Amino acid sequence: MTKIKSKFSQNPIRSWCIHQSLDYPWRTIIISLLVTLLVGSGVKFFLIDDDMMKILPKNLESRISWEAIQDEFGSTEVIFIAFGNEGESIFNPEAIATLWDLTEALETGKQIEELNSIATATRMDNLDGFMEVDDLQPERNLSQEEINDLKEYLDKNTVVKKRFVSEDDQYFLITVQPYNSEGLNLFRDELVAIADPILAGYEVHYGGQAYVTGTMPAMIRDDVQDLMKVGILIMVMVLLLNLRSVPGVAMVFMVIGLSLFAMIGAMGWIYQLTGSDRFLFTLANTSMPIILLTIANSDGVHVVSKFFRELRAKHEVRLALGSTMDSLLVPIFLTSVTTIAAFATMTLSPLEPLFGYGITIGIGIAWAWFLSSLMLPAVISLKKWNLKSKAITELSIFEKVINKLGKIVLTHPKYVFSAGAIIVLIGLFGISKVVVDVNMSKFFKPGTEIRDTMDFMDEKMAGTVDIRVRVMGDMKNPQTLSSMRTLQKKMEENEKVTTSFSIANVVEQMHRTVMDDNPKYETIPDNREKVNNLFTVYSMSGDLDDFSSIVDYDYKTGLITAFSKVMSTDEIFAYVEKMNGHVKTTMDRNLIVDFTGMIVILRDLVIMIVRSSAISIIFSLIVIGIIASIFFKRILWGMLAVIPLTSAVIINFGFMGYFGIELSHITAILSSIIIGVGVDFAVHYIAQFRRLSRIIDANKLSREVVDDVGYPIILDAASNMGFGALLLSAFVPIQYIGGLTVFAMVSTSIGTLTVLSALAELLKQRLIERNV
């Protein structure tokens, strides 16, 4: 122990770490594995959930309204099933019988609370003075004459028709409601398992928020898992090509694998212990494993490549390893601390899952630091290394590249810095072009099943975006009902809003029926008693429970539901603003009117994303700057540490603007990837600059630093190019994550080795003087 201490470090913590790894390797490895196993065992509690509502803060106004609606009227997250055949009228006996069979089969589903189709709907007729409430489809087999009568009724009642039949009469639509909005994947699976065999022979389309939500987690999981395999394969190839050592690459992957396992386990444990939805793995968390993979890879690559360099110079494993640990323990610790701090700023995000994201990835990063600092050297020390192997004796491809890059940068630092500054300036202008959009349809590539269904529903049906308006007031008061109808008409003025319905429509229809089916009376009656009589007559003839999805038990709250074709986020903003304006200026002030539904929730999501990104970026940069200033004992170092990051963030968002990549709740997370990864490169560079400035001549300093840290930085960045495989994903946000991760790697690594090194070279006299 004494020998180790005196040889490598006077710092007691560093020397203790070196001592533990090199003198007690088995103990270090076993303890590391046991702790990993303990933390990782939480994987059994790890839960994937893609309920978009769980992303939003609980005090969000539209979420409160939405939850109140769910509570009062049942789940609004429905699945639409459309079936038919292009070019054929759906009004035929076979299709009607199939609809009946499907409805009956779905009604037996354990996850299914209610469904609406022609087979479950009622009709109100006035027959020879009778007000008759009857089933729209009274039995399975109808004659063509009966079907024509049914069609005639629907043509007369277009509000009803739009809910059940496509505009071209070629498809029937069934709306299925789950018991609750949790476990939508089970709901979706059950529904599809029931419907598919019955609808064989028909063109079938499934749609709706519940279907997307129920389908997406598994699809994304499968997609990312498949592509990650390709990505990891590429990573292995790049590492093997450069490290030229299978055990060396395996050791890097050991750090990656164990830290990922610990992070997922930690997330499971925290969810189990706190029960907080913030620790569910949502769509917003998709990038977490990728980010940790890059960070753990970075830690591992730095240690292994440095060890090989030291072994090449010292020809003795123990000495090389001790020297590696002595020079890397501090920078790896510092990169971990700064990255954890950067991600910790996510806890300030108003988006719920980002809180859990920040905490959990922090645990993963901390564990990657521990494993690469103590366990990895211990494992390396146990291996018998062949000192004559190419991995040890010869420079790798990237080392040669770095030599050339170093020459260029350090020969012309001003030009390099100016070129970097120009690129950043170009990026800065692009930021103003960034468009915020959380349009769900854009999450899927054209040609994918979900995107095609969404397009189909938009084209043929009433659309899949729902707008819910909760109106609190006396639902039997004619003035309230009239106000609701006026609001509905205003809502339908937008060409994308195809239909709306509420209890006011039902009252109008009942009024007309009671008044001998005279269209003149398809209006709201002029007094409350009449409205009440209509409900009473319906209760005797039909079932008031038919209205449970549009009016509450006490007739004090009504729900207007409108369907819209997909809107862009800008359109959503303008639409909700306009509707709120109408409510304020024309509706009775005693009525409380809340707009919610996916369309409004998405609007709120956008506001939060922008706020969240801005907070995350600003706080991360400040925190990293402060930490770097403290550790490197100079504010100038703190500033230099954030320069490559800031440049990369600006370039990233700027290029998003130029290339039309929308800022969504998925892509917003990319700023964290850049910061998380970029800070590592900068810190490694600065740490080595400071360390070597004490022992190397100023003229050779930058060159030595670039040689020393340039290789692992480039190797780390290049090995992460494997994430380019995500560009092949069926999910557009995952493509963006893949593409932008690659971009982040390139921009931050090159930024560090050009802009930062050029700046350090330009400022080296000031930087060295203070260090000595």
Added chain:
Amino acid sequence: MKKFIFFSIFGSMVFAQTGLEIAKMVDERPTPKDMFSKTKMILTNSKGQSRTNVMISKSMDGNKKQIIWFLEPKDDKGVSFLKIEHSDQDDEMRMWLPAFKKIRRISSKRRGDSFMSSDLSYEDLSSRDLTKNEYSRIDDEMFDGKDCYVLKVTPKKEAKSSYSKHLSWIEKSSLMAVKEESYDKRGELKKNKAYTYKKLKEYFVMERIFVEDIQKNHTTEVTFLDLQVDTGIDYNLFHEKNLKRIPKM
């Protein structure tokens, strides 16, 4: 009203051992010629919110003719309902709507629909056709201190029932159903029904029904007050002109 529900259960004496024979005897049980009651119906939802309806009901011919006048809630006061059942055609139902000053004929063909938003559907309120259901007897049980036959009633397809089966507890001494469980088409328990009776003249007549819809967590309590039987109600009462005037109690 009371009779209306009364027939939904069974109606006769039981001595035989098979399920069908027990059902037949329940069905053949003597019933009053006419009946008068003030009926109170309290509906309570899962949140504990309640609605109370009070009405006057007169019926005759084993409930084939029935007239109901609504007293409460205030919004419904004055609304009245007349029902005349026909064996060979759809039931005739009329309502007086005072706000419209119109009598309207109504019709419901949906047997599973709730009656007045209660947990009792028209199917629950209708007498069960012995030929459209299968009856099997299972082990006798004690219920609430009463020795009961237990019948499993399975509706046949032609019954167009919204249920898959019922389990009925029939008190041996009175041959009146005291409890029934109804299962939905998925085979899951949908409703629990409990009945209490009293003896008027030579008849057992229902004085309270309590129904709980397990799935909706909604309950209905129907209480028959001021029960009178065989009062000699005039046949001409069951005419739409009598809907417009609430009788004095």
